[in-house]
Amino acid sequence: MQKIDKLIPIYREQKAYTIFYDREHHKFYKFQHQEFYAILILIIYSLAILGGIYLANEIFLYFSFAGNAVNMFLLTCIGIVIIGSYFVAKVYYRSFYIRKPREIFVNRESLDTFARKGIQQYRVSIYAGGGLSVLFALISFILTLVFARLDFLVLGGLGITNTFHLLFIKPFTTQKILKQMVHNEINDS
Numbered sequence: 001m002q003k004i005d006k007l008i009p010i011y012r013e014q015k016a017y018t019i020f021y022d023r024e025h026h027k028f029y030k031f032q033h034q035e036f037y038a039i040l041i042l043i044i045y046s047l048a049i050l051g052g053i054y055l056a057n058e059i060f061l062y063f064s065f066a067g068n069a070v071n072m073f074l075l076t077c078i079g080i081v082i083i084g085s086y087f088v089a090k091v092y093y094r095s096f097y098i099r100k101p102r103e104i105f106v107n108r109e110s111l112d113t114f115a116r117k118g119i120q121q122y123r124v125s126i127y128a129g130g131g132l133s134v135l136f137a138l139i140s141f142i143l144t145l146v147f148a149r150l151d152f153l154v155l156g157g158l159g160i161t162n163t164f165h166l167l168f169i170k171p172f173t174t175q176k177i178l179k180q181m182v183h184n185e186i187n188d189s
Helices: 033-063 066-096 106-145 152-168 171-182
Strands: 007-012 017-022 027-032 101-106
Touching: 007 066, 007 106, 007 171, 033 066, 033 152, 066 106, 106 152, 106 171
Parallel strands: none
Antiparallel strands: 007 017, 017 027, 027 101
């Protein structure tokens, strides 16, 4: 069985499955989705951030009289959320797919379809999803600093988690593989 971290996602069929390409062995694999567990992870993470915020608010009251310590405390909280988001995104990515992939054999017509639709999906996920996630996270973190309110960290945490998730799909490698498929540099199996 191939480790999902080494495979390149090239095409996603809505909520059913994702086709991955193994560059090393030149094979295609189909991973079924299991969204329930992945969504559950995000909900638990959001609740953990909320719980952490309530605890941090108690500490924050202590620092609120210390001037610059407030900014250091807020930056520390943002750093903790970013680091936590990285690990949550990694767990989310790994738990989204059922661990028993099927090797599939792809003809030229299917390969062309995967490449064409994969490029469209890639553009939407990177430009819309990635751009909005980064913007969402930045605005949330800035609002946290401007208004000295930790509540915005939940939104920032979710935004940065999605950004990390998009990085785990190896966007530049995915784009390169899809272009190779379009130009018939990757053959059907």
